[in-house]
Amino acid sequence: MLGRSVIEVANLRKAYGSTVAVDDASFEVREGEIFGLIGPNGAGKTTTMECVEGIRRPDGGRITVLGLEPYKSPYELQHRIGVQLQQAQLQKRIKVWEAVDLWSSLYPRPLDGDELLEQLGLADKRGAWFMTLSGGQKQRLFIALALINDPEVVFLDELTTGLDPQARRKIWSLVTGIRDRGKTVFLTTHLMEEAERLCDRVAIIEHGRVIEIDAPTALVEQHCPERSVVFTADASPPAGLDSIEGIESVSVEGFTYRLEGRGEDFVTRVIHHLSASDIHVRDLRTVLPTLEDVFLKLTGHGIRD
Amino acid sequence: MLKGLLKLTWVEIKIFVREPMGVIGTVGIPVVLFLVLGKTLGKKMADSGAPPTVLSSGLAIFASIFIAVGSVLSLVAIISIYREGGILKRLRATPLRPQIILSAHVIVKLIFTAVTIGLFILAGRRYFPLDLEGSAFSFGAALLITTISIMAIGFVIASAVPTARFAQPIGSVILYPMLVVSGLFFPIELLPTAWQTAANLLPLTHAVSLLKGIWSGGAWSDHLVELGALTLNFVICIALSAKIFRWE
Numbered sequence: 001m002l003g004r005s006v007i008e009v010a011n012l013r014k015a016y017g018s019t020v021a022v023d024d025a026s027f028e029v030r031e032g033e034i035f036g037l038i039g040p041n042g043a044g045k046t047t048t049m050e051c052v053e054g055i056r057r058p059d060g061g062r063i064t065v066l067g068l069e070p071y072k073s074p075y076e077l078q079h080r081i082g083v084q085l086q087q088a089q090l091q092k093r094i095k096v097w098e099a100v101d102l103w104s105s106l107y108p109r110p111l112d113g114d115e116l117l118e119q120l121g122l123a124d125k126r127g128a129w130f131m132t133l134s135g136g137q138k139q140r141l142f143i144a145l146a147l148i149n150d151p152e153v154v155f156l157d158e159l160t161t162g163l164d165p166q167a168r169r170k171i172w173s174l175v176t177g178i179r180d181r182g183k184t185v186f187l188t189t190h191l192m193e194e195a196e197r198l199c200d201r202v203a204i205i206e207h208g209r210v211i212e213i214d215a216p217t218a219l220v221e222q223h224c225p226e227r228s229v230v231f232t233a234d235a236s237p238p239a240g241l242d243s244i245e246g247i248e249s250v251s252v253e254g255f256t257y258r259l260e261g262r263g264e265d266f267v268t269r270v271i272h273h274l275s276a277s278d279i280h281v282r283d284l285r286t287v288l289p290t291l292e293d294v295f296l297k298l299t300g301h302g303i304r305d
Numbered sequence: 306m307l308k309g310l311l312k313l314t315w316v317e318i319k320i321f322v323r324e325p326m327g328v329i330g331t332v333g334i335p336v337v338l339f340l341v342l343g344k345t346l347g348k349k350m351a352d353s354g355a356p357p358t359v360l361s362s363g364l365a366i367f368a369s370i371f372i373a374v375g376s377v378l379s380l381v382a383i384i385s386i387y388r389e390g391g392i393l394k395r396l397r398a399t400p401l402r403p404q405i406i407l408s409a410h411v412i413v414k415l416i417f418t419a420v421t422i423g424l425f426i427l428a429g430r431r432y433f434p435l436d437l438e439g440s441a442f443s444f445g446a447a448l449l450i451t452t453i454s455i456m457a458i459g460f461v462i463a464s465a466v467p468t469a470r471f472a473q474p475i476g477s478v479i480l481y482p483m484l485v486v487s488g489l490f491f492p493i494e495l496l497p498t499a500w501q502t503a504a505n506l507l508p509l510t511h512a513v514s515l516l517k518g519i520w521s522g523g524a525w526s527d528h529l530v531e532l533g534a535l536t537l538n539f540v541i542c543i544a545l546s547a548k549i550f551r552w553e
Contacts, residue, residue: 055398075400083398089390091316093323098316105312106400129323 003031006153006184012061014047021047023208034185036199044208045188046086049157053083082146086157092131107149116144136167156187192292206299216291223297224289225262229270231284232256238277244269309401313409336424343432366516368425373452376418377459378476384463385472394553438522447519451512454535457542464550483509508538
């Protein structure tokens, strides 16, 4: 069950000189969920997160994390949260075990470092220098450091940026594992696929403003109700496609038909219609809108523009 | 927090030793050069009975202050590199207090300064008799005070110069000319009056004067001006760098 809110942000504002990084951001993160702050690069994700972590001083607004005000009690807060920073580095020649050992020494009740390295698949890299690790291994080490104090909330900033798909998938399963241990995860990403896979709820941020917050599926349903069914039939075209309830367009290319419509039941109706028409369907797939489409619709541009 | 400081200091020592160029450059090369110099010149100088020159009598002070300045410059470089690489920021997102993080680096530099100077004394003993008249302990204390005061200048440089590439060169440009007029190479009295005044305002001049005095057996109470100047320099520089220091 999703419980009390562990992070509350209200009207957060932060500017660097005359550049406004975060204009007016409000959201809350609830206990036990994976919450994603999503948006293009430069939207204010990292600034927002660093204000919440207590390493940046907000210009305005109110932030509470686990009942604490981050910038006022950063050290108290650091004991209870775990942080992975975007593009962070460690000393080139620090060994993996030394980093874990150093971090362990900073907290009163650290987890077992070796066990953590084992769980993150870094056991055989214990003695390796940081500079010799691959991108994915570095990120897994940063996850280990973020978890070493058994934190209540874990912050992950652009965790998989620059990783290859395989390493990314591995990290994703680690992140869901963190939630399954009862932790709250607050992450930022500009990868919509990542947000869709991982997040229970997302906040879409653009130009320093939060423009929408909800579960990814709910956002898709609300903003992009379009559904498409694409199928390939043998020979004779099925009749009466136009009469399917909710249908908006039919396009044909050779023997491949693309039906576009809207509504929860659209796909079911198409299937019923096809089976009733008694034709031979060689291939059928549905195309559902994604968070990427939601983003496009809400902002008028793609996330990578 | 003490545990964190000790752990961080120990890790930084290990990391420093793992960087071959760092160790060779700051400890190895000076000591080897010194040995070569001693082997070729030391005996000749002793035989010739020539009056003590900067190389013999002032050598310990000369070496000490150069090693101290070298340490400060490498501290400046490390701080800049750590900042540019986001390492400082990563360390800061922990319960570690910023002062602890910087103190660990200062301690590491002090340790290596002491090690290098110790090696110098051991290596040079055969060729250059130490004419230490004061106590070794006092001289060590004077050197510690001096080094810490110069390190405070290093922090200002590290705070003011944002990129790692320029931090060390700019540090050299600031510190080495200060050494030239500090009385280390020639007495300050040889300078024009205006220059003398300027030299007396520079912290390194007081550092050299303190080291020379303590070396030749002077009492601490005769060097209150130098101690005051070095303390003032420390306070001003630390206050200034606390104001302008950036973690990223």
